[in-house]
Amino acid sequence: MSRTILFLALTFIALFVVSLQVGRMLFPIWSAVSSPVYRTIVVDVRLPRILAASLAGASLALAGAVFQNVFRNYLAGPGILGTTSGAAFGAAVAILLAPLTTVTVQLSSFSLGLAATMLSCSLARLVGESTLALVLSGMVVSALFSAGLGVIKYVADPYNKLPAIVYWLLGSFSGVRWCDLASSAPLMVLSALLIVSARWVLNVLSLSDEEAQSLGLSVRRWRMFFVALATLGTSASVSIAGMIAWIGVLSPHIARLVAGHDARSLVPSTALVGALLLLACDDIARSVSPAEIPISIVTHVVGAPTLFAILMRRRMYLAKD
């Protein structure tokens, strides 16, 4: 178990160092010590971006793992309770109404992401206490905010605001600086640390509600605890980079292949896999062409075939059994 995590951690550190070297400008990394221009590029351009991509990748992956466990649904991702559609709606509203300050965009996306999740949870309480009720009310809330987003896109000025909204929805780490990290990184780190330290509970939560309760666990309270943390991490990552597809759904699947199903090793592995994946995707997005590629385009291109490969592997395992 610990060997897998160690291997993933070492791979991540290696990719982190390689990422510092990757970019549109080719120069040996040590020349940053002597040249102020190269230093600015490494310290002020690449480093905050690499940190942001790693943290956002880990947060989204953890959120995916939490939701997949809590809802016992392998297709669940950070969007299942409407968090991402809420956050997207929040960002679009801010772009439409307060065009000048991007801080408002971040704040609005963050708070509406949280609000959407809370709305799903309170709606679920009206329907019933089961996880199915949560999933269904998540669908309702998602649909609601998607419709809201549609309305905003419809009324937005097609020359100025609409491209900004669309660009934001496709996600990008372009222009991430230390000051952006300062506002969202603490939230991502906090949620990741808390999820990782309470990971053993996820094993119990993945049982049926009755079984979990019979083990003396307050299912409802713990479920809310994890959902709140996952939402916090997701909203913080959306607020820094916009919408990023696939990482949340895909990372737990990859982690399960290398670390198995036990949440105690699965959760840290998922975080590392997510960070690795998103960091690699962002390296591609910022360095293969003179123009930035929106990050979701890269994650789609990488994500879809990877998920297919995992499914093929699972089939092979099943055939062996």
Place this chain on the structure above:
Amino acid sequence: MRTLHLVSIALAVAACVAITVALLHPIPHNTVQTPVTSVATNKSVSYLVIKDFAGRPVKVRIPATRIVSEYGLATPYVYLLGAGNRLVVAEIWGPASRFYSIIDKDFQRKLKLARELSIEELLKLKPSLILVSYWKCFSRRVKQMEALGLPVFCVRVENVSDIYRFITVLGKVLGCEKRAEEIVSYYKSLVNKLRERLAGIETRPRVLILYYSGKEHAFRTFGGDMFQCKLVEMAGGVCVSANLSGKKTVNVEQVAKWNPDYIIVIGYRVPGPKAREILLSDPAWRAIEAVRDGRVYVVPSDGENWIDPCPKWVLGLYWLAKLLHPSALKDISIEKLASSFYEKLYNISLSSLKIVGDLRIG
């Protein structure tokens, strides 16, 4: 069974590739050189058959008196020809509405109509000419309009000769050929004068045009197929982003690699001076020489940026040329040129407009 699977997967992949290639393949749009015009007289009313920028013949009753412009870049040219009062619906590019609200008190109402016009309401307006952009020419909306017998003219203003041609055709349709001719020759004489001035230049400074994107600290630029990049070349500069196409986000590192001599900031959603302030206060941009040396300039704008494909492009051309080659244009004052331009074409004084940006350079 397995072969069948493989074949179907291969077919699906081939279809995806084919669709992608077809989408990426540029549509040739230079097939039509000049508008072929002919006049058909039907007793008391005359009709004109003109070819639009998509090469389709359009029959228009002349002179056109009720114009619907659904293309934000076409509207300014109707005003340029002094026919703004014939516009019943007028779309415009974002902040440019500031200028047109000054020269047409009814502009905001016309703009509001453009944003919410259904086909049926359009029909009620009885338009004699509808202007749409060339990339919407084959849309369902245009097909519907044509099925209803409405004359739709597809407009493209991606380079200077497009602009000359559009002004000429519009002059014919509006019945103000003389004014159209005057304007085109005014533009041409200014361009020729500049060409002579720049004939002896030895260096061509490298220029990057930027505007603020929807995301913090992220800026976008124009590719070589865009008007702004072409204007830089005409002004005796090198557009460093010429290898890109369309509007693209670029990061600091790529800009450092291009190492432009000048950075030109355009204001859209965020006004130019504010965008420059953001750029200059960002520590990462200190990696760029032009930023460290203060060679970051904001394009003058009255709402319409002078280097966009709007009627004021010629002012943008001179402004760029003066910035890049100050010694070749020592005796030319951009303010004086702009002043006579606004007086001549809009009958409005420069001092009555609020010009944002670096009007005074050199």
